[in-house]
Amino acid sequence: MSTSASTTSVAAPAPTPSAQRPGTGFRWARLLRYLVVLAGVVVVLIPVYILVITSFKGIGDATPSRAWALPTTWTTENWTQAWDTLAPSILRSLQMVIPSTIISAVLGCMNGFVLSRWRFPGADIVFTLILFGMFLPYQAVMIPLMQMLLWAGVPNGVPSLILLHVVFGIPITTLIFRNYFESVPHELIESAKVDGAGMFRTFWHIGLPLAVPGFVVVLIWQFTNAWNDFLFAVFFSSPANGPVTLALNNLANGALLTNYGISMAGALLASLPTLVVYILLSKYFLAGLMQGSVKG
Template sequence: MSTPITPTPVAPDDVEIHPASRTRGRTRWAQLVRYSLILFGIVVVLIPVYVLLITSFKGIGDASPTRAWFLPQDWTTENWTRAWDALAPSIWRSVQMVVPATIISAVLGCMNGFVLSRWRFPGADLVFTLILFGMFLPYQAVMIPLMEMLLAVGVPNGIPSLILLHVVFGIPITTLIFRNYFESVPHELIESAKVDGAGMFRTFVSVALPLAIPGFVVVLIWQFTNAWNDFLFAVFFSSPANGPVTLALNNLANGALLTNYGVSMAGALLASLPTLLVYILLSKYFLSGLMSGSLKG
């Protein structure tokens, strides 16, 4: 009768790990670290939003630095009502300022970008460099000359001055975006329009503008956000009676700091809603515009 053979146990060190298993393990750890960092970044960004939101619903006694992290004891919408009453006129003035300033600067930047990318006239690179130079001018250094110039030409203080300033100072970045965008457009499309007898303006209107929609979305979001959130120009070229919402929000916060933090928090959320809505509605087109080369340089 034969003796049964007992298998010899294999030591753990003798087990060979397949390279594919090691790769999958490293991939899972890399994904875990990546998602953890993303989650940490989201939490850091949302913490101020959380404090703003819950404080805006707190009463006078409840809205204090010591209870900043706690939910309201008694939820109230009085802060939102008071903030809206204080900011509604200035919000409408901001709309009157931002919409024309954004559209005009986008159209001018589109025209400049098309010409500088497709019409290689003598000195085109120098002109483009001089236009971009406006992006690097510190606004604080030119406030007094700008004020004297606007007074000399008779531009009214308030919204008209702010529209002109945002158009002028928005042209460099819009020109850069559209020039890089048109550089990514196949040259054959423009050449075919020339072969059909279209001039520069007809080519721009019939061919370039329809192709530039993704670039327009990027520029419109960029310019709308910058103009809406601007505070420096508002301080120098407007007053609380005729200025945008950023100036009114500053006055509201200064007046509410000693009485009720909730009013200033509600006002901050109200002032940020338009830019948030614009980005939410156009975010898909914004990303597609970026991928289409509108910021590729």
């Protein structure tokens, strides 16, 4: 006896909008992020646009009312005059920035290695005292610094600025290198100690070669800070022996009365060295910064 089984077909549920178009929400979120980034880029580039187009305008064309307009006649005279005015101070800035950056980086590397891998009694107290220098407001110590440099007989201008940037750069460079050496495996240092290497030999043959990414971070940081410094330049130098920031300020104060284009060209010239450093070393800067942020 055969019975026919009745089959009932169950209707499939209607697909939801998310099932019809998978990943739609993710695409909209990604698009929103791109729009936010694009808006940020536009906001950042607006001053750059004004700087660039104004630097190529003539005297009558470089006015506030025509700030957004392209030059009526393109000219490089502003760049020539700005270079003639700023070239000596740019050279003095290089003479000041390069040694101060290298010296503070080397001292910070040695301090960071000792404080992280070669512990001694009171190391934490010494490290805290070094970091205390990061929180001293420069404005509060200008008069004591000036009296100290006068008493020590340090010449005004580039020598004074080199000394100041080295001293005030040691806290941040020590912190960066200490955090970086904390991420280095302990076995490397311990193996050198087992082989009989002392502190200086271990630092020279193991610590220093491993610290190259940390050096990139510190060099960029110190170069930028020293190059853009204006406060020390005002107190410890003059337009005749000061860095480019002081000369740029004097150029802008005079140019604003006659020609905005010269001050804009001068600002671009003064920013070129730091821009070149960032372009060449930005990849290594991020890598070294991440490697040095593992421990703190």
